[in-house]
Amino acid sequence: MANVTANTYKKIDRGFSNERQFVKLTYDFAQDGGATADTVRMAEVNGKIIITECILQVETACTSGGSATVSAGAETADADAFGSAIAVATLVDDYAIDTAAGQSLVVDSGDYLSLTIATAALTAGKINFYISYYNAD
Numbered sequence: 001m002a003n004v005t006a007n008t009y010k011k012i013d014r015g016f017s018n019e020r021q022f023v024k025l026t027y028d029f030a031q032d033g034g035a036t037a038d039t040v041r042m043a044e045v046n047g048k049i050i051i052t053e054c055i056l057q058v059e060t061a062c063t064s065g066g067s068a069t070v071s072a073g074a075e076t077a078d079a080d081a082f083g084s085a086i087a088v089a090t091l092v093d094d095y096a097i098d099t100a101a102g103q104s105l106v107v108d109s110g111d112y113l114s115l116t117i118a119t120a121a122l123t124a125g126k127i128n129f130y131i132s133y134y135n136a137d
Contacts, residue, residue, distance in 0.1 A: 006042045007031035012113070014047035014135050021049075025129040027072075027115045029062070034122030036068075039075070042129065043113045048136040054082045054102035059126040062091035066120025072129065074107045075114050081105050082129060085118065091125060106136055 008026045015021040025042040032040050056072065068088040073081035081101040107113070115127065 002035070002038050004032060004038050004040045006040050009041065010043040012043050012045045012049065012133075014049070017135060019134070020052075021133050023131050023133075025113060025131065026059075026126065027129075028126045029122050029124050030126070034068075034117055034125070036117060036119065036121045039114050039116045041075075041112045041114045045074075045107050045109055045111050045113070047109050049107050049133040050136045051081075051105040051107060051131055051133045052103055053098065053130075053132045055096060055098045055130040056083050057128045057130065058091050058093060058095040059128055060124065061093045062088050062125030062127070063123045064088045064120050065123055068120040068122050069118045070115055070122075070127070071118065072115040072127075073102070073113070074105060075112045077107045077111055078105055079114075079116065088120075088122065091127065102131075
């Protein structure tokens, strides 16, 4: 398993108190690769936050030579809060999901929001994560 830094890597900073914040994170096979067991770090959290929504949206269909799955979330808080073992066959163009676990997730400062590839390598795909959050301290 390797930690890979996404080409569009971001630092998620604290906003003003009680202000809802938004961030778009992207995994892109063409930029980030897709080896089996890779964890693609899309962002690091600077300051404790509460994620109130995460919508996963497939911009470009994912493909695999095998039966790849992806999971996404906060590495320490809940590694699959945004999606757990989603089969590559599900990740078609314009697929979107808003998972319940990603709607009430407290993420500590220094944690990473990431996507993990399992079972087989990906050979194509682009997935966006639309996240809304508030400061938690």
